[in-house]
Amino acid sequence: MGLLFAGIALYSVLNTVIGFFTFVAATGQTGNTTPFVIVGTALLALIGLGAGIGLLFVKQPWARGLGLGLMMGWALWSILSAGLCTGLNPALYG
Numbered sequence: 001m002g003l004l005f006a007g008i009a010l011y012s013v014l015n016t017v018i019g020f021f022t023f024v025a026a027t028g029q030t031g032n033t034t035p036f037v038i039v040g041t042a043l044l045a046l047i048g049l050g051a052g053i054g055l056l057f058v059k060q061p062w063a064r065g066l067g068l069g070l071m072m073g074w075a076l077w078s079i080l081s082a083g084l085c086t087g088l089n090p091a092l093y094g
Helices: 002-027 032-056 061-080
Strands: none
Touching: 002 032, 002 061, 032 061
């Protein structure tokens, strides 16, 4: 149960760091910034969902808790920010 919250906290930190660097890279460019947002979105989904699902297959209690926490962190950030923090909002691609 504790690693579930650790996974949510870990994803929150990674989301903040990757989101910041994506924002900085996108604002430093003139013209089309969509590729930066797409790469940031794919990276966040890969970390949250891909690593979370991968950890569920490791048959250890600590890995399952951390994997569920990563997936729940991705879902919570997606829902609470209406997709802005995870790149799921279509307005970011325009």
